[in-house]
Amino acid sequence: METALNEITLVLFTSIAPAGVVGFIMMAWVAFSATDKARADAASRHLVIPLALAITGLIASATHLGTPANALYVISGIGRSPLSNEVIAAVAFLAIGGVYWIASFRDDMPKLVRRIWLAAASIAGVAFVTFIALAYSVSSVPTWNLPIAPLTLWLCGLSSGPFVGLFGLLFAKQEPTRLQMRTALGIAAVAAVANVAALATEWGELGDIATTIASAVELVPFFPASIIAYAALNASAIVVATLSSRLAETPRLIAIAAAALLALAACFAVRFAFYSMHMTVGI
DSSP states (O other), rough: OOHHHHHHHHHHHHHHHHHHHHHHHHHHHHHHOOSHHHHHHHHHHTHHHHHHHHHHHHHHHHHHGSSHHHHHHHHHTTOHHHHHHHHHHHHHHHHHHHHHHHHHHOTTOOOOHHHHHHHHHHHHHHHHHHHHHHHTOOTTTTTOTTTHHHHHHHHHHHHHHHHHHHHHHHTTTTTOOHHHHHHHHHHHHHHHHHHHHHHHHHHHHHHHOSSSSOHHHHTTTTTTHHHHHHHHHHHHHHHHHHHGGSSSSHHHHHHHHHHHHHHHHHOOOOOOOOTTOOTTTTH
């Protein structure tokens, strides 16, 4: 637990940045597929909401560098270091997505340009989350270097990001279609169930990892409780979001915001457990 407390900014980063990316992709999909220019413009101009969430996570992670000068060492490892690749992917996603958001306030953006730009930003976002997940696959930390670990981070993003996207759409006063609503909640539900299974598998794999001092499971005795909390919080988020369709505009926005916070809290719980299980080879 001490490791997680020391790396609390990274816990925050890996909890909210993937959600921001998935929320961005969801809203980009709505703007991409919109036949009505006004709807596409509204969704595009509120992409700042998931972008801000991703940026907040990135700023939190930057505090882990200690001093700005250390950023030079991170950048120097492009192509060789997963961390360097993560940083470059983050810059690409935020640059492409951010510039698109600014450009979306122009009324003369061609539909084809809009679609290509949104697709490019979404692809950069997928690369960003993927590199975040892979950055922890290091042989010197066997408790993190598990095949299932990168999947759990992606599933966290997929279980929380749809709520961020729904909040952004409703804040933009763009009612999701029935198909969009069902798709968003379906993705969140499937990802949450899959992640519970993945996390349970991860817990089982920790039983085979130990040093002369301690076993991995002793580092995170609360891991099963974290999994239960994750499942309960996500189930609550899905229920709240589902029932919100019966509410008026403002109460519904508040309900979806609450659902997003519940899902993000669920991710925070299991990411905290992930950092708590840090165990270096030979110690």
